[in-house]
Amino acid sequence: MNSAYRSAFRPGLLNGQVIVVTGGGSGIGRCTAHELASLGAHAVLVGRNLEKLQATADEIAGDGGRVSFHGCDIRQEEAVKAMVAEIVAAQGRIDGLVNNAGGQYIKPLEKISAKGWQAVIDTNLTGGFLVARECYLQSMAARGGAVVNIVAxxxxxxxxxxxxxxxxxxxxxxxxxxxxxxxxxxxxxNAVAPGYIASSGMDHYPPEAGPMLREMRQTVPLGRFGNEAETSAAIVFLLSPAASFISGTVVRVDGARPQVRMGWGQVAAPDDVQQRDAVKPFDGFHRYVTPKVFQS
Structure with a gap:
């Protein structure tokens, strides 16, 4: 394992910025927090699982980055208000927010209960709204800032x-x-919409989903899954000064997957083509671990 994040962005790009990452204890959130810290930001991790937040914070600190963390259930309005207030009190401001926390499970519509439906809506929509609103009200309204919402x-x-x-x-x-x-x-x-990304979140899917997950790359024109670092790079760009005239848009990180239509024949690029410089995987995250479902 290399000892430092291999970001495509210049060192010190985000020096002195305070950037909140919800769902920062695992997957895309963990990777993004590492990259932000490697570029000089103070990464503030937010999530429900304090053990995961602590582990990620220890990794970032071990790599020489600036990091702190706060436990919070983003579905609870008063908890979100208090959490953002704590961050502003400790750091003085919030310059950026990566609204990454989310979760879902595989089930057809007719089998989703009202409780299950509401739980996913609360996590993936209401919670993101609450965190963004409070970051705006308690800091960004007076100072400016950048928000990146992670969708799908x-x-x-x-x-x-x-x-x-x-x-x-x-x-x-x-x-x-x-x-x-x-x-x-x-x-x-702005928002970033990851497509099929091989992140640690896949480790939470049931074993019977394995064959489906392994075959999904055949429906992607670039012929492979994306990785966490490729998603993080899009997030960092939208937070950076280079995106200062970009707002209200969605950046897709999906290998052209939504363009696929039935009847178009061979879709996925051959294995050898996937290694050409313009499309081969970007190996940026020095602590990346391949999801178990893809390990031989």
Missing amino acids: DIWGSMPGMGHSGAARAGMVSFTETAAMEWAKSGVRV
């Missing part, structure tokens, strides 16, 4: 995860509305 590949629907698809589509609309309403305060709001 909802183009063409999400069969088997209709609750998540509905929530993510709502977050896209929220992104566009917030970009309009908060521009007056110098706040940019």
Whole structure:
């Protein structure tokens, strides 16, 4: 394992910034927090699992980065208000927010209970709204800032995860509305939509989902899954000064997956083509571990 994050961005790009990452204890959130810290930001991890947050914080600190963490259930309004207040009190401000926390499970619509539906909506839509609203009210309205909401590949629907698809589509609309309403305060709001990303979140799917997950890359024109570092790079760009005139948009990180249609024949690029420089995997995250479902 190399000892440092191999970011595509220049060192010190985010020096002195305070950037909150919800769901920062695992998967894309953990990777993004590592990259932000490697670029000079103080990464503030937020999540429900203090053990995971502590482990990620220890990794970042061990790599020489600046990091802190706060436990919070983002579905609880008063808890979110208190958590953001604690961050502002400790750090003085919030410059950026990566609204990454989320979760869902595989089930067809007719088998999703009202309770299950509400739980996913609360996590993937309402919670993200609450955190963004409080970061705006308690810091960004007075100072400006950048918000990146993590959504999903909802183009063409999400069969088997209709609750998540509905929530993510709502977050896209929220992104566009917030970009309009908060521009007056110098706040940019964008979203990143990961497609099939081989992250640690896949370790939580049931074993019977394994064959389906392993075959999914055949439906991606670039012929493979993306990785956490490729998603993080899009997030960091939208937080960076280079994106200062970008707001209200969604950056897809999906290998052209939504363009696939039935009847188009061979879709996935051959294995040898996947290693050409323009499309081969970006190996940026020095602590990345391949999900168990893809390990031989």
